[in-house]
Amino acid sequence: MAAQAIHQFAECITCHAWSPDHSMIAFCPNTTEVHIYKFFTDKWEKLHVLAKHDQIVSGIDWSRSSNKIVTVSHDRNSYVWTQEGQDWVPTLVILKLNRAALCVQWSPKENKFAVGSGAKSVCICYYEQENNWWISKVIRKKHESSVTSVAWHPNNIHLATTSTDGKCRVFSTIIKGVDTRGPQAGASMDWKFGEQIAQLDLSPTWAFGVRWSPSGKTLAYAGHSSMIYFVDDVEGSPAAQNLALRDLPLRDILFVSEKMAIGVGFDCNPLIFAADETGLWSFVRYLDERKVTPSTSKASQLSEALGKLYGQSRQGSSSDTVEPSKPRGGAHENCITCIVPLRKGSDSIIKRFSTSGLDGKIVVWDLENHITIPK
Amino acid sequence: MASAAYLETDENLEALISRIEQKSRKIETLLKQSKPVEALKTALEGSPLKTRDERCKSANWIVVHRAMMAIRDIDGMFNSLDTEYYDILMKYLYRGLSTGDRPTCDQCLKIHEKLTERAGLGCILRSLADTVNTV
Numbered sequence: 001m002a003a004q005a006i007h008q009f010a011e012c013i014t015c016h017a018w019s020p021d022h023s024m025i026a027f028c029p030n031t032t033e034v035h036i037y038k039f040f041t042d043k044w045e046k047l048h049v050l051a052k053h054d055q056i057v058s059g060i061d062w063s064r065s066s067n068k069i070v071t072v073s074h075d076r077n078s079y080v081w082t083q084e085g086q087d088w089v090p091t092l093v094i095l096k097l098n099r100a101a102l103c104v105q106w107s108p109k110e111n112k113f114a115v116g117s118g119a120k121s122v123c124i125c126y127y128e129q130e131n132n133w134w135i136s137k138v139i140r141k142k143h144e145s146s147v148t149s150v151a152w153h154p155n156n157i158h159l160a161t162t163s164t165d166g167k168c169r170v171f172s173t174i175i176k177g178v179d180t181r182g183p184q185a186g187a188s189m190d191w192k193f194g195e196q197i198a199q200l201d202l203s204p205t206w207a208f209g210v211r212w213s214p215s216g217k218t219l220a221y222a223g224h225s226s227m228i229y230f231v232d233d234v235e236g237s238p239a240a241q242n243l244a245l246r247d248l249p250l251r252d253i254l255f256v257s258e259k260m261a262i263g264v265g266f267d268c269n270p271l272i273f274a275a276d277e278t279g280l281w282s283f284v285r286y287l288d289e290r291k292v293t294p295s296t297s298k299a300s301q302l303s304e305a306l307g308k309l310y311g312q313s314r315q316g317s318s319s320d321t322v323e324p325s326k327p328r329g330g331a332h333e334n335c336i337t338c339i340v341p342l343r344k345g346s347d348s349i350i351k352r353f354s355t356s357g358l359d360g361k362i363v364v365w366d367l368e369n370h371i372t373i374p375k
Numbered sequence: 376m377a378s379a380a381y382l383e384t385d386e387n388l389e390a391l392i393s394r395i396e397q398k399s400r401k402i403e404t405l406l407k408q409s410k411p412v413e414a415l416k417t418a419l420e421g422s423p424l425k426t427r428d429e430r431c432k433s434a435n436w437i438v439v440h441r442a443m444m445a446i447r448d449i450d451g452m453f454n455s456l457d458t459e460y461y462d463i464l465m466k467y468l469y470r471g472l473s474t475g476d477r478p479t480c481d482q483c484l485k486i487h488e489k490l491t492e493r494a495g496l497g498c499i500l501r502s503l504a505d506t507v508n509t510v
Contacts, residue, residue: 204505223504224500224504225505244462246495246496
């Protein structure tokens, strides 16, 4: 079984992140709080509760080398948490937004972080030493709708975003005094802050879950019309491959290597995609081995649907609670919204990763001895 | 979303309409030769998806409807219908279901069941979520 461990932490989890050594996990149980758990010999114990936000926490990222946690919330604010002794100390970052913050990610060098928001904008935040303060610079105008996902290119300059206007865009986030001219920076330094480098208009509907491959050569994102898009050479002449999925749409993507990606979403089961030698991407299979249930008869499907309708009408106004979905015989029982890599050292291939979703579970997956990952 | 890109001149619309009329004649011929699947393929090909003009969309729907209602052997149809037609066919099935007309809905539901078996839920998502390419 590819699912190594399954932990039921809450009723629903909006997002999660791991500490640098993977001994601790931070997640938001669909509330205003972030809970940090640590694994002690045989069980997970709650160590800290980060309670500073006023509304649901929509994004968490834990930096690997500087051990800082950044959280963003629907309350339009962001906090950077640093560990001092036993406590986590928050620093408020004023994002200058008038709508909810939706997602956050540390840049590869961890000197900046990007926040996507419902205010049709992206914030690039960086630390100003002299004022001891995090500054937020906002990229406005280009997005026509909410920014659902952000992804940093390994060069620490380019940022890809997906939006509910269906487009995927790449921006330059160069900031004077933060980004210094290095030998490998090359042409990426020529762009100004906030300049749009590319715009991909492939999805006729909402776009989610943008990610770069480890080298930054390939970009992938998902469309809500059950599509996944792989785009090579985004900055030069983009070459896109559109894959139509047989089943439900994806919410998030993770590249485990240059040639393999995992997609997660409404199917409750991670999907494996791989590229062949010619760079052609295709769907390989589902990751989770499910108990094969004999195809349910139509009568039972119908009665299940009627039962749902009936149940909802009885519940009346409380229909916004997470309904317990039918057991599917897999590790997750509801939509997976978040996939996070568990990197080992500087290994470019990711063998382990974790997923969380609306069922409140965090599942750790191990690809070793399960599938060969092409380099 | 109604941007200038979709604003068409009357000339373009006339060209579209006359193309649909041609299609309609071709379909009648194919149906007389009892080739319903070929007729359906012809009807689905070159559907005016991007236009916002209801007249064009209705005209093409009438053509698709004509071909769709002529299908008797649904399994047989799918054996010779290529997968590239699945997404567009699904869109027309939902248009058919929205008419509320009994025989049309009966036929649409029959095809919908078989199409979902073959094309999966992703096909339904593509027809429902796509607000740019409509039928």
